[in-house]
Amino acid sequence: MTATGMYTPKPGAAPLGRMIATQAVLETKMLLRNGEQLLLTVVIPTLVLVLFSSVDIIDTGTDKAVDFLTPGVLALAVMSTAFTGQAIATGFERRYGVLKRLASSPLPRWALMTAKTASVLVTEILQVILLTVIAFALGWSPQGNPFTVLLLLILGTAAFSGLGLLMAGTLKAEATLAAANLVFLLLLVFGGVIVPLDQFSPATQDILSLLPITALSDGLRDVLQHGAGIPWGDLGILAVWAAAGLAAAGRFFRWE
Numbered sequence: 001m002t003a004t005g006m007y008t009p010k011p012g013a014a015p016l017g018r019m020i021a022t023q024a025v026l027e028t029k030m031l032l033r034n035g036e037q038l039l040l041t042v043v044i045p046t047l048v049l050v051l052f053s054s055v056d057i058i059d060t061g062t063d064k065a066v067d068f069l070t071p072g073v074l075a076l077a078v079m080s081t082a083f084t085g086q087a088i089a090t091g092f093e094r095r096y097g098v099l100k101r102l103a104s105s106p107l108p109r110w111a112l113m114t115a116k117t118a119s120v121l122v123t124e125i126l127q128v129i130l131l132t133v134i135a136f137a138l139g140w141s142p143q144g145n146p147f148t149v150l151l152l153l154i155l156g157t158a159a160f161s162g163l164g165l166l167m168a169g170t171l172k173a174e175a176t177l178a179a180a181n182l183v184f185l186l187l188l189v190f191g192g193v194i195v196p197l198d199q200f201s202p203a204t205q206d207i208l209s210l211l212p213i214t215a216l217s218d219g220l221r222d223v224l225q226h227g228a229g230i231p232w233g234d235l236g237i238l239a240v241w242a243a244a245g246l247a248a249a250g251r252f253f254r255w256e
Contacts, residue, residue, distance in 0.1 A: 019107045020115050027119035031085065040080040040184070041127060049073045049131060052194055053138045060196060062225075070135040070142070071220035072193035077127040078153060079213055082120050082160035084184045090116070090168035091176035099255050109255070117161060124157060144223035148230055152223070155238040156216040162245020163212070169253030187213040192221075212241040 031037050052058060053066040060068035093099050103109055132140075168176050189195065191213035197205045208214050219234030 016108075016111060020111050020118070023107060023112060023115035024118035024122070027116055028122050031081075031089065031119060031123055034089070037085045037089065040085050041077065041123060042130065045073050045077045045080060045127065045131060046134060048076065048188075048194060049134055050138070053135075058195060064139055064141070066135055066138045066140045067225050068196070068221065069194060070131070070140050071224045072191075072217040073131055073135075074128060074153070074220055075156065075191075075213055075217035076188060076193050077131060078124060078156045078216065079160050079187060080184065081123045081127065082157045083164040084180045085123075085164075086116065086120055086161060087164035087168045087180040088177050090165060091171065091173040091180075094168060094255065095173035097256075103255050113165070117157075120157060120161060124153070128153070142224045143227035145229075148223050149220060152216060152219045152231070152235065152238070155235060155242055156212065158242035159212040159216075159238050159245055162242055162247075162249050165249040165253060166245055169249060169255075187211065192217045210237060212238055215241075 031041075049066070049069055052069050053064075056065070058065075062068045090099070099112075102112055107115075135142075164180070167179060171179065187193070190200075190208055191211055192208065193213065197208060197214065197218075200208065209218070215234040215237035219231040219238070222228040222231045222234070
């Protein structure tokens with residue numbers, strides 16, 4: 001305050017950390033208020049877990065279907081948020097010029113993507129908590145090292161985020177909406193989420209095993225169901241997808 005009792009203006013951007021945190025909170029609120037996003041991130045994974053654990057529809061090869069299904073549904077939750085939900089939301093933000101306006105603000109572009117990633121992680125934490133509680137209520141008996149599970153989830157998030165941003169930054173919004181939902185449905189059926197890979201032919205299994213959803217669901221299943229150590233093969237597949245997807249998104253993403 002000056003001697004005359006007036007406030008002295010101090011224009012300028014807020015600290016970078018505060019800007020990222022504020023944007024992350026905003027992104028999370030918008031995601032959780034969106035009905036379609038909630039359907040993808042909460043309702044569908046929950047219904048898949050409860051329905052296929054309670055009704056003997058698919059032969060999972062286990063005494064308790066929930067032990068097989070829970071790791072796959074956790075992988076499905078990661079994909080629904082990091083890939084499908086993020087691709088659709090970012091695609092329409094790009095179409096309506098939101099990204100262009102944000103890119104001209106004091107918030108750097110990399111910081112905006114960091115805020116979006118933080119929003120995805122917060123949403124995934126809520127998903128994992130909800131699905132874990134439901135799985136325990138259904139009689140789930142997990143095994144393995146939780147730190148290995150965390151590593152798989154982080155790498156899976158990076159892999160799906162890169163692919164989602166690549167799709168949102170290169171396709172039109174309507175095409176992103178259609179493609180993201182189609183990929184979600186295809187990977188739900190063929191990605192080892194609810195149908196064991198051994199139900200497919202050997203040649204098909206070799207191809208499907210290279211998909212990020214398969215690597216994530218199989219890796220989680222090896223640890224949580226079978227108590228395995230570190231699934232290096234699945235981690236390697238996820239790391240390759242993450243590196244390739246994020247690099248391609250950074251190279252080809254268009255803000256307008």
